[in-house]
Amino acid sequence: MKTELTRRHLAFGAAALVGLCIVLSLGVAVAFDAPRTVSSTSEFTEVRQETATVDSQIVVDNPNDVAVPVGADLTYVVRLNEVRVARGSESDVPVPPGNSSIVTNATFDNAKIPAWWVSHVNGEESSVMTTTVDVGVAGLPVGPTLTVERREIETDLLGPLATEEPSVMAVNDTEILRVDNQTGRWGEADAERSPLVVSTALENVHDRPVEIAGTVYEIRMNDVVVGRGETTAGITLAPGEAATYDVRAAIDTPRMQQWWVTHLRNGESTNLTIRVDAVAEVDGERERLPLTVYERQAGFETDFLETGQTEVSVVGNGSEPDRSSGFVRPTVEDTGNEFGEVRDGETDIRTTATVENPSDGRFADLLSVRVDSRTTLAGVVAANGTDRVEDVPRGTGTVETTSTMPHDRVPAWWAAHLRNGERSESRTQVDADADVGITRLPLDVEDRTSTVETDTLGGLNDDSTRAVRSEETGRPILTVHSTSATYTDVNASRATIVVRADLENDNPVSSVTIRQVDYGVTMNDVTLADRTAPEAHTLQAGERRTVEFTLVLNNSRMAAWWPTHVRNGQVSTLERTATATVETDGDAERVDLEFLSGNETVETDVLAD
Incomplete structure (x- = not known):
């Protein structure tokens, strides 16, 4: 900028020197005392797109008693770094005795400014202005070319x-x-x-x-x-x-x-x-x-x-500009989770959030919300994922993100659930960021927690008295006074149920033997067990004692059970069946062991508050 200003200065300062060149050239033609320049003033009088006019008034003092007898012709040129930016000429200029004014004008070529600008910038913002004048007097050889002025110009625009x-x-x-x-x-x-x-x-x-x-x-x-x-x-x-x-x-x-x-x-x-x-x-x-x-x-x-x-x-007080964006960070008012689409290998978890987005303008158009969600069940990561919401509503609105729960994680959760007494903490952690293009801003979102409880052994914990009856005669063979059951040896592959039964042989003369106990366990028709218990028990006549039966479940099958459970509104039917060979009085028959059998309804609300 400084550079631009100086350009004009240089170009038009030349006009003030023209008068001196005139009188010098006249001195060549006439044996008079050389006139001299007393003063000069210049101004821009008309500015056009292509050119600008510079008018100059030069006061010349002729110390002789008579006028210079022959008028002078002159042409002057102004250059900035060898770029000719202005040219002016006058013909037959009279120079009377004493002080007189010579009015001249020059044409500044605006189209030369870009060329000068290049030379000025490449010259480390340094320029040289040179003004030269060609002087001619009628009847004499062509006058000399005089360098009227040479000036160094330096700027510091930046x-x-x-x-x-x-x-x-x-x-x-x-x-x-x-x-x-x-x-x-x-x-x-x-x-x-x-x-x-x-x-x-x-x-x-x-x-x-x-x-x-x-x-x-x-x-x-x-x-x-x-x-x-x-x-x-x-x-x-x-x-x-x-x-x-x-x-x-x-x-x-x-x-x-x-x-x-x-x-x-x-x-x-x-x-x-x-x-x-x-x-x-x-x-x-x-x-x-x-x-x-x-x-x-x-x-x-x-x-x-x-x-x-x-x-x-x-301009101004030199302070830094306001670099704030005008963006207002959105807030998350509430969140909710529910299961979405259930596929063969995974289930979607949809998280819905109520968002207050007060921003408008450019940032509102660019705003997106990135959500990293993680759901754990009994400390086992059941689902995680990252989702991005591009269309964030202005004002109050809802956004929805989705994470996935692979079904192959269910056995590990179920094992942890059983080890914890059929109790799990369900926790969904949501880390949300407002993505504003250049960076992300964290949003405050509260974790969602709930407790999941089941009682799959409820029917095996029974203090009521029941009979084991012959399938052929209907007569009682054994009396079951009570049963209790616990899970042991639980991992993602298997879970062992140990059932303790208080049995009594009411026959006063014959023993009773229970062997080859075949059992089956299903949940929503997904088979978890179809096996034979390893135990065989004999109760002598009139004997009452507690015996154990070991039922082993295939926990890995819980991956297949889970989609049936979700599709059924998180409700499942657990079915247990058991039959055994019972020997008494020398006879053997297959009978149902109702104390090991039964149906249970398993309900969960895994994503509840």
Whole structure:
């Protein structure tokens, strides 16, 4: 910016020197004392898109008593770094005795500004302005070409836009990046582009990774967009990681001509704004975020035709821009779980959450919710999964996510359930993050817990008195005073039920033997056992004692039982059957052992509050 201002200064300061060149050339033609330039003033009088007019008034003192007898012709040229930016000429200029004014005008070629700009930037913001005058006097050979002025011009357009003051980039109430030591530097400019690299020191102060997929930038000078584009180089920072992020922007060099016109029309004043916003990649699409990586405003003024001074200042108080996003973190008000689709190998668990999403604008469009859910039963991970909700309703609404429960995890849970006295704690933990493109913000979600209890041995724990009867005669063979049962040796493959039966042989003269006890156990017609107990017991005449029967279940079959249980509304029918060979008085027959048989209803509400 400083550079632009200086250009005008240089080009039009030349006009003030023209008068001197005129009188010098006239001195060549006439043996008079050389006239001299007393003063000069210049101003822009008309600014057009292609050219600008500079009018100059030069006061010349002719110390001779008579006028210079022959008028002079002159042509002058102003160059900036060898780029000719202005040209003016006058013919047959009269120079009377004493002080006189010569009014001249020059045409500044605005189209040469881009070429000069390239040379200035590539020369480390340094330029040389040279003004030359060709003088001619009628009747004399062509006069000399005089170098009227050569001036060094240096600018520092990017200096005022740098800052070492730290600031933070926040999303809602969460600080995610510490921004520090922002600087700019020019790349190698050409007729099409003037590269500008903005470097920013970034540190991730968030507890989640921060990823910027690129940026969009805009460079304005007096509301002329001289640079606009998108960069694809991104940066990913783990929590606590710091690095320097370079944004490689560019000015569209030909647009510097359009800026130059506004600068002149604005009284040689320009407002410069550079803004860089973050870009996130969402579902394969690049989306601009309302999150500013870099923003600076500066003003600069020039006085090319009078003092030649250039002044650059930061607009405002120099404080850091507001880097807050305007995003408001959603809240989860309530959650609920239920079983969804049941397939051959797995069952879906649907989690429904009531979400309050107060955000609007760009972040609301980009917002998604990522949910990691984990359900444990008796400490066994029964289901887990990650789901993402892309369409988060604004205001109050519900979102639904799904995790899966593989059926092959059921045997391990069921074994833990039995070992714990048929009691399980069901716990669903939900870790939810609001994904805002650049990072994720944690959402507070309460765990859901409930207790699952069953009593699959209820019918085997019975204090009532029953009879074991002959299938042939119906007469009592044994009296069962009570039964009790416990699970032992339980793992994901098997579960052993030990049944203790208080039996009495009421026959006063004959013993009773029970052998080859065949038993079966099913749940919802899924076979868990179809075996023969290893025990055989003989009770002498009139004897009463407690005997044991060992029933072994195939726990791995619980994987097949589970889908039937869920499809039936978490209700199952457990059936036990047992028959045995009973010998008494020398006779043997097969009889039903009703004290080992029976039906149980097994109900659960695994996902209840």
